Amino acid sequence: xxxxxxxxxxxxxxxxxxxxxxxxxxxxxxxxxxxxxxxxxxxxxxxxxxxxxxxxxxxxxxxxxxxxxxxxxxxxxxxxxxxxxxxxxxxxxxxxxxxxxxxxxxxxxxxxxxxxxxxxxxxxxxxxxxxxxxxxxxxxxxxxxxxxxxxxxxxxxxxxxxxxxxxxxxxxxxxxxxxxxxxxxxxxxxxxxxxxxxxxxxxxxxxxxxxxxxxxxxxxxxxxxxxxxxxxxxxxxxxxxxxxxxxxxxxxxxxxxxxxxxxxxxxxxxxxxxxxxxxxxxxxxxxxxxxxxxxxx
Amino acid sequence: xxxxxxxxxxxxxxxxxxxxxxxxxxxxxxxxxxxxxxxxxxxxxxxxxxxxxxxxxxxxxxxxxxxxxxxxxxxxxxxxxxxxxxxxxxxxxxxxxxxxxxxxxxxxxxxxxxxxxxxxxxxxxxxxxxxxxxxxxxxxxxxxxxxxxxxxxxxxxxxxxxxxxxxxxxxxxxxxxxxxxxxxxxxxxxxxxxxxxxxxxxxxxxxxxxxxxxxxxxxxxxxxxxxxxxxxxxxxxxxxxxxxxxxxxxxxxxxxxxxxxxxxxxxxxxxxxxxxxxxxxxxxxxx
Numbered sequence: 001x002x003x004x005x006x007x008x009x010x011x012x013x014x015x016x017x018x019x020x021x022x023x024x025x026x027x028x029x030x031x032x033x034x035x036x037x038x039x040x041x042x043x044x045x046x047x048x049x050x051x052x053x054x055x056x057x058x059x060x061x062x063x064x065x066x067x068x069x070x071x072x073x074x075x076x077x078x079x080x081x082x083x084x085x086x087x088x089x090x091x092x093x094x095x096x097x098x099x100x101x102x103x104x105x106x107x108x109x110x111x112x113x114x115x116x117x118x119x120x121x122x123x124x125x126x127x128x129x130x131x132x133x134x135x136x137x138x139x140x141x142x143x144x145x146x147x148x149x150x151x152x153x154x155x156x157x158x159x160x161x162x163x164x165x166x167x168x169x170x171x172x173x174x175x176x177x178x179x180x181x182x183x184x185x186x187x188x189x190x191x192x193x194x195x196x197x198x199x200x201x202x203x204x205x206x207x208x209x210x211x212x213x214x215x216x217x218x219x220x221x222x223x224x225x226x227x228x229x230x231x232x233x234x235x236x237x238x239x240x241x242x243x244x245x246x247x248x249x250x251x252x253x254x255x256x257x258x259x260x261x262x263x264x265x266x267x268x269x270x271x272x273x274x275x276x277x278x279x280x281x282x283x284x285x286x287x288x289x290x291x292x293x294x295x296x297x
Numbered sequence: 298x299x300x301x302x303x304x305x306x307x308x309x310x311x312x313x314x315x316x317x318x319x320x321x322x323x324x325x326x327x328x329x330x331x332x333x334x335x336x337x338x339x340x341x342x343x344x345x346x347x348x349x350x351x352x353x354x355x356x357x358x359x360x361x362x363x364x365x366x367x368x369x370x371x372x373x374x375x376x377x378x379x380x381x382x383x384x385x386x387x388x389x390x391x392x393x394x395x396x397x398x399x400x401x402x403x404x405x406x407x408x409x410x411x412x413x414x415x416x417x418x419x420x421x422x423x424x425x426x427x428x429x430x431x432x433x434x435x436x437x438x439x440x441x442x443x444x445x446x447x448x449x450x451x452x453x454x455x456x457x458x459x460x461x462x463x464x465x466x467x468x469x470x471x472x473x474x475x476x477x478x479x480x481x482x483x484x485x486x487x488x489x490x491x492x493x494x495x496x497x498x499x500x501x502x503x504x505x506x507x508x509x510x511x512x513x514x515x516x517x518x519x520x521x522x523x524x525x526x527x528x529x530x531x532x533x534x535x536x537x538x539x540x541x542x543x544x545x546x547x548x549x550x551x552x553x554x555x556x557x558x559x560x561x562x563x564x565x566x567x568x569x570x571x572x573x574x575x576x577x578x579x580x581x582x583x584x
Contacts, residue, residue, distance in 0.1 A: 033397045040400060043389060044407040047467070050422045051410065053433070057425060070433045107318075115315035122308040125316075131579045133315070136323050138520040138575060142545040143564035146552055147326035147333065150343050166322055173319050202307045231415030233527040238552070248417040248527075255421075255531075262425055269418045276413040284406050 051273065058266035065262050080263035081271075084254075090268055093250035097272075100161050100246065101229035104168040108225040109218060112176030117206055119177065120184040121192075130181075137174035144170065145238050152239060161244045167235040172225040179224070183217035184210060223283040227276050247272045327568065333561035340555030347558075354562035364563070366539055367547035370454075374543055375522040377458045378465070379515055385462065386469025386514075391499075393470070394477045409471060411464045420531025423460050427532075450540030453533050457541045460528055465521070469514050476510035477503070516578050523571070 056072075057065060058081065064074040084090045115133075118124045148167060149158075157163045191213075192205045200208070211218070236246040251268040254261040337350035358364050389408065393401055411419070426434050427446045435445045446456040480503065488502050504511075526545040529535070535542035535550065542550070544567060551560035 033399060036392065036395055036397055037399045039392055040398065040404040043392070044404050046463070047408050047410045050419070050426055050463070051414065054418075054422045054425060066431055068431075068436050070436065111315040111318055114311035118308045118311035122304065124308045124312050127580070129312075129316075131576075133319060135572070135575060135579055136319055138516075138579075139323070139571065140520075140524040140545055140567060142524070142526060142548045143330065143568050144323070144326050145549070146557055146560045146564055147329035149552070150333065150338075150557065151326060151329060153344065169318055170322050173315055177315060202304065202311075206311075227413050231413075231417065233415065233417035233530075234549075248415050251417070251421060252531075255424075260424070260428070262428075262431060265421055266425060269421050273414055273418055276415075277410065280409060280413045281406055284409065 051277075054266045054273075055270050056266075057262060058270045060263060062263055080267040083261075084264050084267045084271065088250065088253055088264075090247065090250055090271065093245050093247040094271065096161060096244055097230055097246040097248070100164045100168065100244075101226045103161070103165045104172050104229040105222045105226035107165065107169065108172040108176040109222060112173060112180055112221070113211065113214075113218075114206060116177045116180035117184055117210055120181045121189070133174050133177050135174075137171050137178070139170070141167075141170070141234050145234065148235070149238055158239060159241050159244050163239045164232075164235060164244060164246070167239065168225075168229045168232060171228055175228075176221050176225060179221050180214065180217055183214050187213055219283060223279060227279065230272075230276060327565075330561045330564045330568075333557060334565045336558055336561075338557040338561070340557065343557055350558060354558040355566075357559050358562050358566070361559075363539060363542070363547060367542050367544045370539070370541065371523060371543040371545075373454070374458065374461075374525070374541075375519050378461045378522045379518050381458065381462050382466040382469050382518055383511070383515065386466040387473050387511075389466065389470040390473035390477060393474055405474070409467050412467045412471075414464065416464060416525070416527035417531055419460060419464050420528040423456075423528075423532055427456065447533060448537065450537050453536045454540050457529060457533060457536070460532060461522070461525065464528070465518060469518065472510055472514045473507065476507045480506055512578075512581065516575075520571070520575070 059076040059078070060074050061077045061079070064071055119130060119133075144167070148163070152158050152160075152163045187210065191209055195205050195209055196202075231248065232246070233248045236244075236249045237252075240246065240249065247268070251265060251272065254265040254268060334354050335350060335352075336347045337353065338347040392398065393405055393408075398404070414422075424432075426432050429435050429445050429448060438445065444452050447453050484502060484506070485498065488498055493501075523543070524545060525543060526549065529541050529543060529546055530549070533541045535546045539547075544563075548560055548563045548567070551563060
């Protein structure tokens with residue numbers, strides 16, 4: 001993802017990006033670019049350093065972790081990872097998270113696309129309905145913890161993946177509808193109308209026209225809902241204990257009352273972070289596009 | 298556009314799935330919480346028939362000093378995080394948007410990194426960094442004669458705000474950056490031809506046009522700040538004393554100590570207050 005590519009993609013119609021700075025280019029002193037470079041590097045370092053430090057710790061042998069001043073050079077070890085994966089079944093927790101997050105993101109799209117289309121094209125339910133859907137995203141999860149706990153206990157759904165997926169729909173569905181509605185509203189209706197005249201019904205229009213055209217928005221939505229579910233902690237903490245434990249809660253295993261297994265904790269955190277970081281670099285170009293269009297409506 | 302009857306049926310069918318799912322996981326639990334808030338329901342009796350308690354739970358909440366404290370802590374936390382993140386995120390977006398910004402794509406991607414980290418992991422990571430005995434940050438601070446970040450109430454609160462900023466200022470940056478990219482060039486050029494300086498440009502042109510985006514950003518971050526739980530729980534568990542115990546942490550503590558009735562009452566109060574406060578904001582966003 002080079003800088004020139006990003007700029008070129010955005011410059012198809014001349015935008016303000018090139019002129020916000022003020023006077024024309026030739027009057028700009030070169031130190032401005034250097035200053036921006038330093039600031040940019042500072043921003044990147046600020047974002048990176050907790051992550052980098054954690055990854056570093058995950059490979060540090062215990063004796064070096066406890067040493068002050070902290071050392072950057074040390075013999076790397078995989079012992080923390082071995083302990084995390086072998087003795088604690090962390091792999092099982094990661095797998096649970098994968099299934100739950102994947103199901104949540106998929107459901108958010110399956111339910112959200114038709115709903116977003118309906119609201120965008122027909123204004124179904126009016127303002128009140130749209131407001132209600134959006135408001136669900138803003139509610140504090142803690143308020144639902146107690147009823148969910150009692151409800152799922154009575155249904156025998158405690159410690160199940162089903163319970164988690166149902167819980168994660170609360171933020172995922174509104175987000176999905178919100179982003180997709182804006183994107184769909186921007187699509188020219190003529191293509192759909194032409195298809196309708198040719199005899200398609202609305203469902204076929206959805207499947208054959210709208211879905212292919214909203215690719216970037218679908219990707220962005222899937223990414224956002226997946227990441228949110230993958231990273232979720234509170235509901236997993238309360239609703240799962242053994243079979244449906246996700247990796248975020250699983251990492252707590254290494255935080256004891258008396259002592260903390262820093263190396264193992266760092267390894268667990270690194271394993272959990274890796275997929276979302278990878279996905280970020282992959283989906284990054286869709287995020288800006290998907291959000292800038294979806295949020296203006 | 299007039300909608301034919303056949304389309305109206307399809308329109309409702311299309312929202313039916315999402316609406317039913319959402320109602321199932323929000324409205325029904327809310328009604329459950331409402332009912333439970335009037336019961337003397339606890340960990341020991343929640344699967345049997347708990348006795349009716351009228352307003353006892355609400356009264357207990359109002360009399361609990363920690364309840365009010367958590368509300369104040371929450372307000373302070375929201376105010377601090379939203380203002381800091383708004384300023385820093387917008388500044389970062391302006392910087393990224395600058396014509397002469399080198400390696401824009403790379404810096405953007407790296408700057409967005411904290412957003413995809415689980416808030417729980419942000420809590421874990423910062424515990425590693427800030428641990429009194431083993432962390433690099435306290436070690437560095439100690440050699441400068443400064444207090445440890447998590448040891449006392451005020452530094453802990455500031456640290457919590459900083460950690461939240463680290464994680465979510467990029468969100469503001471992303472929204473503002475997307476908004477800046479959509480600004481019409483003619484507007485800015487006209488102003489520059491008239492000789493506007495950078496600050497005048499910012500204040501009179503960019504900010505007004507970006508107001509809807511900033512509004513959404515503030516709304517989202519404010520509500521997210523109220524919802525914050527993971528990072529605070531893992532980082533401080535409510536802080537030294539209860540200096541970082543927001544409403545979320547407080548309600549969780551009620552739940553964890555088995556006081557389901559009071560926790561339900563708190564949940565109902567929280568939802569009602571939030572709902573009332575959000576109505577005007579939401580109406581603004583939807584239209």
